[in-house]
Amino acid sequence: MAHPPVLALRGISKRFGGVQALVDVDLQVRAGEVVALAGDNGAGKSTLIKVISGVSPADRGVIEWEGHLVQIKRPHDAHALGIATVYQDLAMCDNLDVVGNLFLGREIDRVGVLDEVEMERRARDLMRTLSIRIPDVRMPVAELSAGQRQAVAISRSLMGAPKVLLLDEPTAALGVEQTSHLLDLIEEVRDRGMAIILISHNMGDIKAVADRVAVLRLGRNNGLFDVSTVTQEQIISSVTGAADNAVAHRTKGDEEAWP
């Protein structure tokens, strides 16, 4: 893999009052790759996502974007770089239909008058290319199932053609079948060359779609595994801290992964 990572974090630290939420955390992700971020509650996963999305910037550390040093101080900076985030609460307008939500804040219009036909056409195209099955793009999202809502939220985040997609526990509220649809969608998006950081508690999901899994424990890196060679037990013991140090389980391309 000759390309530099799209996004690389080095030595990220973040303190909230007396709590050291993140200590010297490293993470990187390449185009067309899914990196899972695992860890117990309070391990710092959400804090790390907030650092990347600009909601709450890091105290110390370096962020590189396509090999260049960048600053992410505000959500706007992250958007401008091409980082899209789908939060767990999805932040959708339940009363608006799918088209309305997809284009919220970036409506297509002519002198202020909405071009509904064009927006609907693009929405249908997007749903089709992502193989998202929704009864009708003119349905209010309140009437969609949890899985469909999640899919709409993800496709909305793709509207600005981002390069990195952050997904915060996307399968947490989903049933078995909906989860499998969503994992299909994540693979679909990855195959289009997107770099995806997936926060998940679910080892099954991680094994299914992630290429690598980075484990956080008590705000520190506690292992980086190649999903194809690691067992679920190894990840779990790294998450819970049963295995003190995960050095033994690191991938072979170690030097490259942690430069």
Add this chain to the structure above:
Amino acid sequence: MTGGGPHRGGGPAAPGGGAERVAPGRAPRTRGWSGTLRDYAVELRGSVRDGERGPLLVVAGLIVIWCLFQALDDKFLSPRNLSNLSVDIVGTGLVAVGIVFVLLIREIDLSVGSVSGLAGAVFAVLNVNEGMPEWLAVVVAIAAGMAVGAFHGFFFAWLGVPAFVVTLAGLLIWNGLTLYLLGASGTINIDEEGLVASLTSRHFSDDFAAYAVAALGTAGYFLAARRKRARHRAAGMPYRPPVEVWVRTGVLAVLAFTAAYTLNRFQGLPLALLIFLVVLVVSDYVLRRTRYGRRVYALGGGVEAARRAGISVMRVRVAMFMVSGTLAAIGGLFVASGLTSASPTTARAAGSGMLLINAIAAAVIGGTSLFGGRGSPWSVLLGVLVIQSVASGMGLLGVEDAVQFMITGGVLLAAVAADALSRRAAARRGRP
């Protein structure tokens, strides 16, 4: 494409329009009469089952009310009474349109009754007592309403005081100011031949006027629907079957021409009704078809979602209270016009909240949700017809005020309860 034959999914782009919302699990509409009718039947059953109050239910209620009062007093459905009704709904209706804007962002404006009274007093004092030209006094009165709305918006959006408290304080403040302005002179009679008086007294007695408006409205609807259909078809997307466009246009034509015929049996098309219809068309267009309107609905659907989408929440909030204040002032001028006076008595009545209650009831009965994000200005037309029909009928029957209060309050409570129930049903349906 998703299916074989062309079908149109969820009605027009109305993001929250009550009856236009898609009933879950309904079959895609197909071409042809039988298919369309069957689908409508399915849809109707679905909407009733899910506790969704479509305009159809309100229309049914209105018909029942009209039949009831007609049975009790055969003057009720006379052209004269219906024509008066069409003028009487305008003051309350305009105030209610303002309320719709505020309800859409999930807030409330309790001051509209007082603000409408203030506008009437400002106009009367400036025009009659101070000798200001009528048009200028009208402009100042409306601007006063807008300024009051901006004042409320400032306290709510900037300082974060709950809108309900800000406008409750406003209710008292502006009513006090009205009484203060009128204090020196008591009742002020406005010029019965003047501009403001003509707002409610002027009728286009030529039969042609009412029919022309009916024809224009029907043709406008038909052409817009046709154009939309053509654009959908050109883009290769599902569209309404032509039968549906024809049926809808036909129903609209029957209603419009019946109304025009009835009005022509008395004094012709009232100016007030024409202005009301124009306000409805314009505000519906702004809310449903413009980028700006989309922001309003978005705010009602989820403040956080709107904020993350880059919408300036504060600006939209202030603007909505300004719209509500402005329309309350315009409505107030119609009320003053109907009475041809501004007096401390009517100001006190405005402060008592009758107009406020009627306006909120009109908006909610028509299908605008108190919980934000759902509804449209057109809902006001149906709602205010219901409210004013009840008031007019009770007036004809000589029902005393005390009973009227209780009935109006009861109607409002019933409408709000229905709104809450439909919201619960929708929540149940949405997240299985």
